[in-house]
Amino acid sequence: MKYSPFADEPVADTSIPVSPAQGGINGDQQQQPIEGGGKRHPVALVFHFLFKSIAIGFYILGGIFNIGFVLSFIIITLCSAFDFWTVKNVTGRLLVGLRWWNEIKDDGSNQWFFESVQNKSQINQRESFLFWVATLVTPGLWALFCLFSVFRLKLVWLIVNVVCIALSGANLVGYIKCAKDARKKVKGMAQSYIVGTIVNQAINKV
Template structure:
């Protein structure tokens, strides 16, 4: 398995899986919003740079959890609730993978299978000079880590109550949410390594340039000071 990364560019028109392209430049948070607002009277949506994306980042998975718990409290048609839960989980997976990750934290990942059968992880990341909204980042990563844990607890609850027919929903939820978690963890790690390497290269180039400049200046000075 191999991987490579591409920085997200504002004029990039190549979306993953043939989806709609998103213009990051038009979606960048303002400096004021990115620095955050410490006013406790402001809601999360007011502090967010992308409130609509923030809502949908949580909405589908929250409804899926509620629909999963609901049949255990009241009588409901199993087939209907099962299909609806799986659809919501699929919507959540696609939304988080292709939209909210890009808008909220400037990351995007996907996996391609090449003609030779090898899997390739592809990562894109926003330039670190563009700040990420602190509220968006906290909600994104918090829900990303919490979702598999919640479904794991629901799996234990299902096993204790011997509701094995609902276990398939839990398995689908853990697989999809776990895939997004692993994908974004790898994407974030890759972005940090990439931008850190570029910073080191820039620092090295600056030091070399300073050394060469000093040598040239010393040589020029020497030419004019020789007797």
């Protein structure tokens, strides 16, 4: 699985042991093996797209059929908030084996926390691809809608656009950082294994 990293930042990270019999990041849903490797989570995949689609669809249809701004704002904002929570706490864990959160310290600085599944073979590559496509495209679409609002002088809709960009963009940034952190941990484990093997061989030859 390939990820696009952001810039390095100090983080506090943890790892999650994998056990099919456990809940949490690996066992929240009934899993079915399919072509593409790993286990599939069809319900999680549906919900990964559901709230995004409702928010974007209602935004487009609201402009076509002149639905009132207040009603549109409420529905779109609620769907975007539901999507943020679902992606951050459910679909990311099940579809790509990643989880992130951010805490603000007493001094006002941010601290990122990341968790990643250890056994990548349990991640279905097709679902992982769809997860990243939706996570990347969604903030891009809202940014495009933001430009349309400016060009058409419908500045009041910028409020909706900015809220949706902030919510979807937060998940994008969080998961890219989390994916980068997971790659670092895998690389570190591989280096430790190689060094340990070399040291053991040297000791055995003495």
